[in-house]
Amino acid sequence: MLEIRDLHVSYGKVRAVQGVSLEVGEGEIVTLIGANGAGKSSTMHAVCGIEQPSGGQIRFLGQAIARMPPHRIMRRGIVQVPEGRLIFGGLTVAQNLLLGAHNVGGRARTEADIQRVLELFPMLRDRLDKPGAALSGGQAQLLALARGLMARPKLLILDEPSLGLAPIAARDVFALIPRLRDAGVTILLVEQNVRQALAIADRGYVLESGRIILDGGAAELAEHELLVSAYLGLQRGE
């Protein structure tokens, strides 16, 4: 579904991504893991068109999408739920949801989508009239996910959805991701929270200093010696 070949992204002289190649197949949950500054967000920004790659190819459903403007990439079915900047605080929860759906079209269809999304996110139902700014961090993250779904994505990119959340809220978010896949969405999950990401993913890639240093099935990666020592450390066997 998504193929990245030899991607390079540079900021001036800083080479953030140096030859990353990865693939996401339809119906998969693939996770991209790595420490701060490893190049995860730069890779995602290139996929979404926010950052111009300095080299390499990005293909989605067989078509080259590198260097397209973000709104056109989004219309092809790639929706990113970005890190940190989540929702529009000045708009109500309902407006946030509706605006996710703006390119789906049709009032009846949108209404049905809202009901469908609210079934996955029941906690939003009685907050529809509240301004986005009134939500807690965890609720805002869930709203951002829900808004992403309203756009009927083929591929949903989640950029560090657990970042800054309390452990319980993070657990809620991770519990939801497989259900999104069950609803027919392919997911690319960018995470620092290695253990939880691998627990729900099918496959994973490990990024370090702008390069993929490891890839494989999630279970296999979770046992990999390099990953255990570098990221999971003492967590193993807890």
Added chain:
Amino acid sequence: MDDIYLVTVVSNIGMISFIALSAYLLLVVGEISFGQQAFFAVSAYGSGIATAMWGWPIWLGLLWGALLAGAAALVVAIPTVRLRGLYFSVATLAFAEMVRLIFEIFTYQVEIDGELVGPDGSDGFRDIRAIYDSNVSAFEYMLIIYGLLAVVLIGFLILERSRLGAIFRMIGEDPMLTEMQGLNVTVYKILAVVMAGVVAGIGGALYAHLATYVEPKIFNVMLGVHALAYGLIGGLGTAFGPLIGVAIDIGLLESIRAISGYRMIVFGGLVALLLIVRPRGLLDEAAVHWLRGRWRELRRATH
């Protein structure tokens, strides 16, 4: 006499409200324009030329002025909307000063009944007499101003409940995240600048015909700064915000004689104070949301 004074002040509040709404619309999309006076000026001159020199009826002159202002805004918007923040502000200021300087040298006169009529550079443009020639009284003209203001305000209120209005607010909050929702931010911003130009233009055309005389120095940067300040004082949560700002400045400050000599000092202080304690004005988004909630409860209680 007092009545005429009152009618003039109230008419002024109405006309300035258009440029305040114009600046407000751009504040909603997250841009600060120091140049809305340019569109006010383009329309003041354009509509004056149409009625006084070409003999067009006044309503057509107003329409023409507003469209001309919208066209000027489109010309400004295309190269500038990709600029962010300070750069956009400086570009709008530069454009407005350019327009003012062009009117300083712009001369286009024709002889009507033995007299030269038309813009004459820095000497201005006299005898824009359409409303007096058609026997519209000052009071009636005030009603026309407020009629048009009501139409524009209703337009704003409809806009704010619409998808387009929500998109404008999204862009104001976070243009990058808006782009990620699949929206072409550049196109929406151009649309906002053009709409704001038209709104300022309606005010400019009304102004030219009430004053019967315009000159370039009226349209200096202070007019644009006031227009911005009205939204910042009154609030950016609703289109009523800038109108409250205008009412506070012209209605309240100007009418209190004791501070007449210090009006600008009081006004400037008020803007500074509000920017510190309430950066998005009296009626900010949270206040508007709260008021809507109370209104809904009230309606539920009375039904």
